[in-house]
Amino acid sequence: xxxxxxxxxxxxxxxxxxxxxxxxxxxxxxxxxxxxxxxxxxxxxxxxxxxxxxxxxxxxxxxxxxxxxxxxxxxxxxxxxxxxxxxxxxxxxxxxxxxxxxxxxxxxxxxxxxxxxxxxxxxxxxxxxxxxxxxxxxxxxxxxxxxxxxxxxxxxxxxxxxxxxxxxxxxxxxxxxxxxxxxxxxxxxxxxxxxxxxxxxxxxxxxxxxxxxxxxxxxxxxxxxxxxxxxxxxxxxxxxxxxxxxxxxxxxxxxxxxxxxxxxxxxxxxxxxxxxxxxxxxxxxxxxxxxxxxxxxxxxxxxxxxxxxxxxxxxxxxxxxxxxxxxxxxxxxxxxxxxxxxxxxxxxxxxxxxxxxxxxxx
Amino acid sequence: xxxxxxxxxxxxxxxxxxxxxxxxxxxxxxxxxxxxxxxxxxxxxxxxxxxxxxxxxxxxxxxxxxxxxxxxxxxxxxxxxxxxxxxxxxxxxxxxxxxxxxxxxxxxxxxxxxxxxxxxxxxxxxxxxxxxxxxxxxxxxxxxxxxxxxxxxxxxxxxxxxxxxxxxxxxxxxxxxxxxxxxxxxxxxxxxxxxxxxxxxxxxxxxxxxxxxxxxxxxxxxxxxxxxxxxxxxxxxxxxxxxxxxxxxxxxxxxxxxxxxxxxxxxxxxxxxxxxxxxxxxxxxxxxxxxxxxxxxxxxxxxxxxxxxxxxxxxxxxxxxxxxxxxxxxxxxxxxxxxxxxxxxxxxxxxxxxxxxxxxxxxxxxxxxxxxxxxxxxxxxxxxxxxxxxxxxxxxxxxxxxx
Numbered sequence: 137x138x139x140x141x142x143x144x145x146x147x148x149x150x151x152x153x154x155x156x157x158x159x160x161x162x163x164x165x166x167x168x169x170x171x172x173x174x175x176x177x178x179x180x181x182x183x184x185x186x187x188x189x190x191x192x193x194x195x196x197x198x199x200x201x202x203x204x205x206x207x208x209x210x211x212x213x214x215x216x217x218x219x220x221x222x223x224x225x226x227x228x229x230x231x232x233x234x235x236x237x238x239x240x241x242x243x244x245x246x247x248x249x250x251x252x253x254x255x256x257x258x259x260x261x262x263x264x265x266x267x268x269x270x271x272x273x274x275x276x277x278x279x280x281x282x283x284x285x286x287x288x289x290x291x292x293x294x295x296x297x298x299x300x301x302x303x304x305x306x307x308x309x310x311x312x313x314x315x316x317x318x319x320x321x322x323x324x325x326x327x328x329x330x331x332x333x334x335x336x337x338x339x340x341x342x343x344x345x346x347x348x349x350x351x352x353x354x355x356x357x358x359x360x361x362x363x364x365x366x367x368x369x370x371x372x373x374x375x376x377x378x379x380x381x382x383x384x385x386x387x388x389x390x391x392x393x394x395x396x397x398x399x400x401x402x403x404x405x406x407x408x409x410x411x412x413x414x415x416x417x418x419x420x421x422x423x424x425x426x427x428x429x430x431x432x433x434x435x436x437x438x439x440x441x442x443x444x445x446x447x448x449x450x451x452x453x454x455x456x457x458x459x460x461x462x463x464x465x466x467x468x469x470x471x472x473x474x475x476x477x478x479x480x481x482x483x484x485x486x487x488x489x490x491x492x493x494x495x496x497x498x
Numbered sequence: 499x500x501x502x503x504x505x506x507x508x509x510x511x512x513x514x515x516x517x518x519x520x521x522x523x524x525x526x527x528x529x530x531x532x533x534x535x536x537x538x539x540x541x542x543x544x545x546x547x548x549x550x551x552x553x554x555x556x557x558x559x560x561x562x563x564x565x566x567x568x569x570x571x572x573x574x575x576x577x578x579x580x581x582x583x584x585x586x587x588x589x590x591x592x593x594x595x596x597x598x599x600x601x602x603x604x605x606x607x608x609x610x611x612x613x614x615x616x617x618x619x620x621x622x623x624x625x626x627x628x629x630x631x632x633x634x635x636x637x638x639x640x641x642x643x644x645x646x647x648x649x650x651x652x653x654x655x656x657x658x659x660x661x662x663x664x665x666x667x668x669x670x671x672x673x674x675x676x677x678x679x680x681x682x683x684x685x686x687x688x689x690x691x692x693x694x695x696x697x698x699x700x701x702x703x704x705x706x707x708x709x710x711x712x713x714x715x716x717x718x719x720x721x722x723x724x725x726x727x728x729x730x731x732x733x734x735x736x737x738x739x740x741x742x743x744x745x746x747x748x749x750x751x752x753x754x755x756x757x758x759x760x761x762x763x764x765x766x767x768x769x770x771x772x773x774x775x776x777x778x779x780x781x782x783x784x785x786x787x788x789x790x791x792x793x794x795x796x797x798x799x800x801x802x803x804x805x806x807x808x809x810x811x812x813x814x815x816x817x818x819x820x821x822x823x824x825x826x827x828x829x830x831x832x833x834x835x836x837x838x839x840x841x842x843x844x845x846x847x848x849x850x851x852x853x854x855x856x857x858x859x860x861x862x863x864x865x866x867x868x869x870x871x872x873x874x875x876x877x878x879x880x881x882x883x884x885x886x887x888x889x890x891x892x893x894x895x896x897x898x899x900x901x
Contacts, residue, residue, distance in 0.1 A: 187585050187588050188587075190586055249573065250619055251573045
């Protein structure tokens with residue numbers, strides 16, 4: 137009576153073990169199929185999947201129901217956002233521009249669709265706000281460090297040694313410092329944290345753009361800021377993402393709208409670490425290039441400028457023909473990791489030429 | 499009152515068996531249960547393992563498993579460290595041990611190396627390299643036949659050739675016979691170690707650390723050994739009991755057990771060959787086939803050893819039939835192995851089968867050694883046994899250089 141029972145137990149045990157082994161070995165064949173989802177590849181193919189597409193368009197929501205991100209960053213808004221500060225006139229007639237910059241190092245940013253990263257921020261975003269003044273203005277920055285670590289603000293440009301943000305370390309947890317200097321020279325400059333280890337404090341996101349306009353101004357244009365940056369997500373000393381303004385592929389998925397025959401001026405700052413160079417190539421056009429923006433006469437007319445660390449300049453161009461034009465790093469690895477965008481050139485509504493369209497045939 | 503006493507004591511027995519379990523469950527609930535953060539120390543690191551990469555028409559498909567301690571979300575795919583849009587089926591959220599299929603549309607080129615990367619939600623990137631892209635094998639009739647042919651070359655034919663030594667072994671003296679039996683044991687010991695090495699290699703390369711590769715292999719070897727040992731003992735005992743009817747004499751029973759053990763081992767070899775073809779190392783697999791063929795000839799000797807001392811009905815036609823059957827049992831699993839390895843390769847099943855093969859081999863070695871002891875005056879340290887064993891290991895080592 138005992139033997140058959142033990143046989144049954146052994147047989148059923150064997151079956152159970154075999155079934156679970158099969159499930160561990162080939163689980164995908166057991167999963168049920170769902171209905172289709174369609175997506176396009178970078179090379180134009182169209183694929184139908186029963187699953188989830190992992191190349192969706194970046195969204196800027198910080199609704200906790202949908203995301204764990206605490207940083208709300210809209211690259212399209214950042215592109216054309218210039219901060220002139222709280223303006224007042226000093227007794228000697230100079231313009232005073234006051235800014236409040238708060239450093240934090242506990243923010244979570246959705247740096248690419250579905251990928252979250254602890255960024256260190258000036259005023260809550262990477263890059264920090266674009267600070268803009270006219271040559272000779274007094275710039276006063278009330279700097280508050282709400283981070284856990286020490287941070288500073290170091291501006292490229294001309295200023296007294298004690299305003300350089302290197303030796304005047306501002307402690308975390310509410311440390312304060314006031315930077316005050318006369319804006320200059322004319323051009324486009326980076327600012328960044330200068331606490332050691334410096335590479336970490338920069339690549340984590342503590343940087344931004346400082347623009348000094350000439351007193352006589354520059355010609356009217358559609359102005360933009362592009363910080364060329366990268367993110368090392370796995371801390372191996374190599375960037376995993378590259379972008380213009382932090383979010384990989386953003387301006388490819390959301391083309392920048394510009395008009396024909398309208399001057400476009402881009403303030404470009406290269407903040408990529410680890411890789412010695414970066415560059416910007418414009419399709420279907422060439423741009424006038426002003427290195428560091430310190431001169432009012434362009435030095436080059438080209439479609440390709442190579443930039444080393446914190447190298448920067450101003451690019452000016454206008455499109456004659458409407459349509460889609462790519463701009464990207466011609467170090468193509470960077471563009472395949474996100475540093476690529478599109479200018480959608482639209483017919484200029486104020487342009488007569490667009491109404492008298494020329495038919496070029498096809 | 500005795501009956502109720504017994505009932506009571508039985509109840510006590512069951513209770514005393516269950517109570518520790520109850521405490522164990524309480525402990526587990528206390529540590530893992532909802533709202534419990536007693537042991538919430540340290541940072542668990544996520545881990546995923548790409549178990550299989552298939553190159554299909556303009557698409558690379560990755561079977562990925564969450565082998566870490568925490569759930570992960572697959573957020574991005576790349577090829578050669580260049581970001582690609584992709585799809586995850588059924589979805590990117592993976593619980594522990596859950597798998598998903600990542601489909602990456604990509605115009606890949608045959609025979610070129612590719613590095614496939616997957617990035618999860620915290621930005622950690624995992625990579626797996628494929629040495630040479632080859633189209634995933636479809637089980638067409640032609641390929642099924644091709645694998646059957648390879649399996650025959652590698653498994654059946656060499657074993658049959660090895661069996662042809664039988665008349666020779668039969669005529670030699672007892673001393674020399676023991677030498678050959680020990681030689682067989684030496685050959686098999688080498689094969690067993692070889693299988694273990696292979697199993698550990700596969701688990702090292704393709705299985706996540708959480709599978710505890712070494713322990714998995716060890717456990718499966720022991721289970722396989724015990725299972726076959728138990729069955730083998732039963733079989734030999736029955737053979738001895740029914741010597742009169744003599745359908746299954748003791749030497750045949752032992753040869754049968756050896757055949758089964760070698761068959762399980764050859765199944766693993768078939769897997770390796772099928773997988774080599776499936777993973778695109780074609781040149782490597784012709785090399786494998788030649789090597790295995792030479793290697794496996796020696797397996798025929800292992801079966802021929804005990805068979806050579808069969809008595810009575812062990813002559814003529816029935817003998818040849820029996821030998822052919824044993825050869826098939828030992829050799830044909832290579833065909834099935836090649837099919838599975840080529841069409842539904844999974845590193846997990848490979849590791850399991852290789853370990854089962856190793857366990858089977860060790861069982862065979864024990865059987866042979868006992869056979870020598872019984873035959874040879876309860877002595878395992880005679881010159882012929884020792885030299886045979888050593889020669890067996892050496893022969894295998896030399897032929898293994900070809901594989």
